[in-house]
Amino acid sequence: MDNPSMIQRSLQHVWHPCTQMKLHESLPLIPISRAEGVWLHDFEGRRYLDGISSWWVNLFGHGHPHIKAALVAQLDQLDHVMLAGFTHQPVVELSEKLAQLTGLGHAFYGSDGASATEIALKMSAHYWRNTGRPEKCRFVGLAGGYHGETVGALAVTDIALFREAYAPLVRLAATVPSPDARVAQPGESSVDVAKRAASALEAWLQQHHASTAALIVEPLVQCAAGMAMHDASYLRQVRALCDRHEVHLVVDEIATGFGRTGTMFAHQQAGIRPDFICLSKGLTGGTLPLSAVLTTDTVYQAFYDDDVARGFLHSHSYTGNPLACRAALATLELFEQNEVLAHNVTLAHTISQAFAPLSTHARIKNARQLGMIWAWDVATTLPHFSRRYHQHALAHGVLLRPIGNTIYAMPPYVMNEDTAGHLARGALAALEATLAEENAHG
Numbered sequence: 001m002d003n004p005s006m007i008q009r010s011l012q013h014v015w016h017p018c019t020q021m022k023l024h025e026s027l028p029l030i031p032i033s034r035a036e037g038v039w040l041h042d043f044e045g046r047r048y049l050d051g052i053s054s055w056w057v058n059l060f061g062h063g064h065p066h067i068k069a070a071l072v073a074q075l076d077q078l079d080h081v082m083l084a085g086f087t088h089q090p091v092v093e094l095s096e097k098l099a100q101l102t103g104l105g106h107a108f109y110g111s112d113g114a115s116a117t118e119i120a121l122k123m124s125a126h127y128w129r130n131t132g133r134p135e136k137c138r139f140v141g142l143a144g145g146y147h148g149e150t151v152g153a154l155a156v157t158d159i160a161l162f163r164e165a166y167a168p169l170v171r172l173a174a175t176v177p178s179p180d181a182r183v184a185q186p187g188e189s190s191v192d193v194a195k196r197a198a199s200a201l202e203a204w205l206q207q208h209h210a211s212t213a214a215l216i217v218e219p220l221v222q223c224a225a226g227m228a229m230h231d232a233s234y235l236r237q238v239r240a241l242c243d244r245h246e247v248h249l250v251v252d253e254i255a256t257g258f259g260r261t262g263t264m265f266a267h268q269q270a271g272i273r274p275d276f277i278c279l280s281k282g283l284t285g286g287t288l289p290l291s292a293v294l295t296t297d298t299v300y301q302a303f304y305d306d307d308v309a310r311g312f313l314h315s316h317s318y319t320g321n322p323l324a325c326r327a328a329l330a331t332l333e334l335f336e337q338n339e340v341l342a343h344n345v346t347l348a349h350t351i352s353q354a355f356a357p358l359s360t361h362a363r364i365k366n367a368r369q370l371g372m373i374w375a376w377d378v379a380t381t382l383p384h385f386s387r388r389y390h391q392h393a394l395a396h397g398v399l400l401r402p403i404g405n406t407i408y409a410m411p412p413y414v415m416n417e418d419t420a421g422h423l424a425r426g427a428l429a430a431l432e433a434t435l436a437e438e439n440a441h442g
Contacts, residue, residue, distance in 0.1 A: 003043050006031045027391065035062030038412050038419050040399065051393075051400045051409045051423050056223070056255050058286030060334055061414040067285050070330035074323055083109070083320040090325035094292075097332055101264060103273050104294035108312070109320040113254035114148025116278035116291035117216070121152055122314060123295060124214040124248045124276065130302045130310050136213045139173040140204065140247075142197075144180070144225030147216060147252050147278075156216050159224060174208065176201045178222060179230035182366050182377070194234035202241055209245035214276070216250040219266035220370060223255045226406035227375035229368055235270035248275040248299075254291070258282035258331075259341055260410065262348075262371030275299065285331035290324035340413055344372055350417055354424035355409075361428070363435060375408040378431065382438040392433040398426035407431070 007029050015021065016029075033043045038061055040048045050058060060067070078088055095107040108123070110116050121139060128136035141147070141156040148154070154163050156173045163170060179197035181190035188196075205212065219235055222228040235251075242249040251274040256266040260282065263269050267277075276299075280291035303312050318324075334340065352359075352369055358376060359367035365377040378385065386402040393400040400407060411423060 003031055006043070023387070027387070030394070037061040037063070037414060047397065048394060049398045049411075049419060049423050049426065051398050051411050051427070053282075053410050053412050054286055054399075055281075056260070056410050057281045057284075058412050059258060059282045059331065060285050061412045062286070064285060064334070066334055067287055067327055067330040070326050071287065071323055074326035078322045080318065080321055080323070082317075084315065088320075088322050088325075090322045090329060091320040094325045094328050094332075097329065098279070098292060098294055101332075102277055102294050104277055104296060106295055106297070106300040108293045108295075108314075109325075110280075110291040110293070110316050111289045111318055112148075112291055113252075113278065113280040114150040114153040115316065116254060116280050116293050117147040117153040117156065117252065118150055119291075119293045119314060120216070120250045120276040120278050120295075121156070121214065123293065123299065123312060124250065126312060127248070127299050127302045128213050130305075135211055136247075138208070138211045139214055139216060140201075140208070140212055141173050141175055141216045142218070142222065143175045143178045144222050144228060145175070145178075145216070145218060146222065146224030147218075147254075173216075174204065176204050178225065178228060179234040180222065180225070180228035181230055181368075182228065190229075190231040191233050194231040194237065197230075198234055198237035198241065201238060205241055205245040205247060209247055212245075212247050214248035214250050215242055216252055218252045219256055220261050220269065221256050221266065221373060224403060226377070226403045227368070227373060227408045229370055229375075232270040235267055235272055239270070239272040239274075242275075250274060250276040250278065252278045254278055254280045259335065259344060259413065260372055262341070262344070264335070264341065283331065284324055284327040285334070287327045288321070288324040289318075290321070290328055344413055347413065347415060348372055351409075351411070351415060351420045351424070354417075354420040355427070358407075358424060358428045358431065361431065363431070372413065373408065373410050375406055378402075378405045378407060380405055380435065380438055382434065385434065388437055389430055389434045392430035393426055395433075396426035396429045398423055398430070400427060400430065 031043055032040050034041050038049050040050055098107050099105040108119055125137045139156050143158055145158045147156045149162055151169050154170050158175045177197045177200045179194040181193055184193050251267045253265050257279050276295045278293055284290050363379050365379055367376050385405050390401050
């Protein structure tokens with residue numbers, strides 16, 4: 001199939017996500033023919049380094065042989081069976097493994113991150129109902145928080161662009177200040193910002209805890225808020241506050257989990273245990289859709305009853321799909337076999353060195369890095385900076401999509417010195433090219 005034909009057919013029949021489709025009148029789609037390792041290949045022989053892990057999901061590169069082999073073997077055994085009334089080996093093994101990794105059990109599965117958010121929120125509110133406190137049915141989140149775009153998830157997503165059109169459908173949660181270290185006042189440290197944000201949460205809970213089911217937090221990094229990073233002390237303070245006021249703590253590790261912040265899960269850097277943890281994205285290494293919510297024995301037991309109505313009556317047709325669960329198991333095996341977390345410490349240093357010219361650029365503010373996440377705020381007034389930068393990055397052979405004026409990179413864990421150099425040079429060249437447009441525009 002030739003490129004123009006595929007582009008036209010896609011525009012005619014595919015409604016692309018997170019996209020104003022009219023933009024593609026001037027910004028052409030890029031048909032991808034194949035992917036291998038860190039590279040995406042188009043039909044014209046060009047390749048693009050996947051600097052954002054294809055929306056933060058691809059941990060070990062595209063087409064990893066270990067995951068592929070596991071999927072082929074599973075396909076020969078069992079492709080799918082409904083999980084209501086049946087079970088199977090991959091879902092049992094994965095649930096056991098996730099319990100070992102998180103300290104939480106009773107894994108409930110969905111297909112994507114937003115589904116995980118919905119599951120956790122429903123479970124929390126239903127828990128309070130089952131324990132005789134149905135008035136605890138509201139939620140609180142952080143300013144700038146993002147937890148998905150289904151109606152329930154939008155209630156705790158504080159990004160107006162995603163939410164305003166659906167305001168009549170949304171039962172809006174409350175928001176409290178973010179511990180984003182970038183809002184530090186003169187003389188304040190990130191620890192000070194965390195303490196100030198926790199104090200605001202404390203004041204809010206003192207007034208509203210009786211009607212609040214849960215607080216939901218993206219631990220250490222609020223990704224869609226422009227990679228807003230905060231000190232781990234904030235998580236310790238909110239854990240104590242939730243305990244004191246009898247409010248569940250939900251940690252959304254959909255983007256931050258599976259080594260992305262340096263530990264297997266971000267909240268572990270604070271030494272806490274949440275009441276619910278939401279997982280997705282990297283869970284299958286970027287191969288198949290899967291999400292999971294894990295919770296405590298206490299929550300689980302509140303649903304365990306002869307009365308069907310007290311059960312958690314939530315389902316997805318592909319809940320616990322064997323292929324997706326097998327891909328997740330293969331992904332977790334790679335962590336164990338290759339000592340990935342230790343390897344990433346060295347790899348992150350290599351990548352940071354490559355990014356040094358970008359981090360010290362005169363137009364960059366708040367250069368920051370945590371684990372395998374890098375971010376830079378650009379001082380610019382250029383309209384549509386993100387869109388322009390993205391196009392220039394592609395022209396230099398890298399896939400990077402800024403969030404507003406924040407450039408970020410979340411590359412796969414299989415980078416090396418050469419690919420790190422390619423990514424860093426492309427990121428810097430794209431910035432220079434975009435700023436040149438600003439000069440022409442101004």
